[in-house]
Amino acid sequence: MTAKIIDGKAIAADIRAEVAKGAVALREKGIVPGLATVLVGDDPASHKYVSMKRKNCAEVGIESFHNELPATATQDEVLELVRRLGADDRVHGILVQLPLPKHINEEAVLNAVPLKKDVDGFHPLNIGALAMKGRAGDFIPCTPNGVIELLKRSGTEMSGASAVVLGRSNIVGMPVALLLVDNNATVTICHSRTKNTPELLRSADIIVAAIGRARFVKGEWIKPGATVIDVGTNVIDDATRKSGKRLVGDVDFDAAVEVAGAITPVPGGVGPMTIAMLLQNTLRSAAR
Numbered sequence: 087m088t089a090k091i092i093d094g095k096a097i098a099a100d101i102r103a104e105v106a107k108g109a110v111a112l113r114e115k116g117i118v119p120g121l122a123t124v125l126v127g128d129d130p131a132s133h134k135y136v137s138m139k140r141k142n143c144a145e146v147g148i149e150s151f152h153n154e155l156p157a158t159a160t161q162d163e164v165l166e167l168v169r170r171l172g173a174d175d176r177v178h179g180i181l182v183q184l185p186l187p188k189h190i191n192e193e194a195v196l197n198a199v200p201l202k203k204d205v206d207g208f209h210p211l212n213i214g215a216l217a218m219k220g221r222a223g224d225f226i227p228c229t230p231n232g233v234i235e236l237l238k239r240s241g242t243e244m245s246g247a248s249a250v251v252l253g254r255s256n257i258v259g260m261p262v263a264l265l266l267v268d269n270n271a272t273v274t275i276c277h278s279r280t281k282n283t284p285e286l287l288r289s290a291d292i293i294v295a296a297i298g299r300a301r302f303v304k305g306e307w308i309k310p311g312a313t314v315i316d317v318g319t320n321v322i323d324d325a326t327r328k329s330g331k332r333l334v335g336d337v338d339f340d341a342a343v344e345v346a347g348a349i350t351p352v353p354g355g356v357g358p359m360t361i362a363m364l365l366q367n368t369l370r371s372a373a374r
């Protein structure tokens with residue numbers, strides 16, 4: 087069997103087109119959706135991510151307000167900026183690019199983002215709401231929401247399915263697991279202390295891998311026909327590439343594609359979904 091490839095680029099493009107349509111409708115009512123980006127320090131990867139997010143905003147008709155502070159900024163300065171953006175009516179969403187410099191308390195900064203503008207969905211109350219039946223938070227975190235959207239739009243049945251999530255981080259593994267439960271899957275979470283991960287994976291109809299270990303999940307651990315969503319992004323050496331490097335996921339794709347029913351590639355799977363869901367959250371916030 088060769089698995090169907092779940093094309094995250096194409097699905098993300100569909101979502102961006104939906105957001106663009108929604109933004110036109112809001113602008114006709116005199117509302118311009120706005121996203122504020124906060125970048126502290128000079129990490130090149132963070133600069134690249136923020137500029138990609140701003141470019142995507144421009145393409146779908148969301149205005150972006152960029153705010154940059156030096157790496158030497160104090161905790162109070164960052165908090166002051168976030169609070170000012172929280173009070174700015176043109177801003178419907180605030181994105182604080184992580185990681186923040188080490189001397190800044192990330193938790194305190196994320197807590198300062200008003201719930202109604204937490205388009206990243208990282209506020210503890212928005213994450214916590216995922217664990218409560220019938221209690222929708224204001225926003226669902228973007229990467230986990232992207233995983234669920236990939237499952238839905240690839241026609242994967244979640245209700246009654248047995249799902250295994252690899253990883254239990256606050257930003258990916260745990261919220262994905264809670265969202266799968268909300269979609270009526272029966273969920274097992276594996277982490278670094280789990281003793282029988284291969285055995286648990288073999289019974290899964292859905293696997294979501296989010297551990298940050300290159301090609302950890304082997305083809306023989308996958309149940310024939312299962313849907314595999316690979317969140318992992320790992321850079322490995324590859325002498326055949328000009329850069330000498332290559333991006334791979336947490337799943338051994340070449341082996342898994344022969345066994346799974348559907349699978350996301352890395353790159354081109356979950357990655358493009360994260361920004362698409364951020365745009366969707368910002369539009370929803372503006373519509374409210």
Ligand code: NAP
Binds near residue numbers: 229297319320357360
């Ligand atoms: P993280 O905070 O480092 O968490 C990793 C998780 O994996 C932890 O829960 C850890 O368990 C678990 N783990 C580690 N080794 C394991 C093993 N051998 N078996 C089972 N579980 C194991 O990482 P993260 O932020 O969740 O990110 C995970 C991956 O997703 C990374 O590759 C990251 O780059 C990628 N990512 C991609 C996107 C995207 O947009 N595509 C977005 C976010 C993250 P313990 O809790 O026991 O330590």
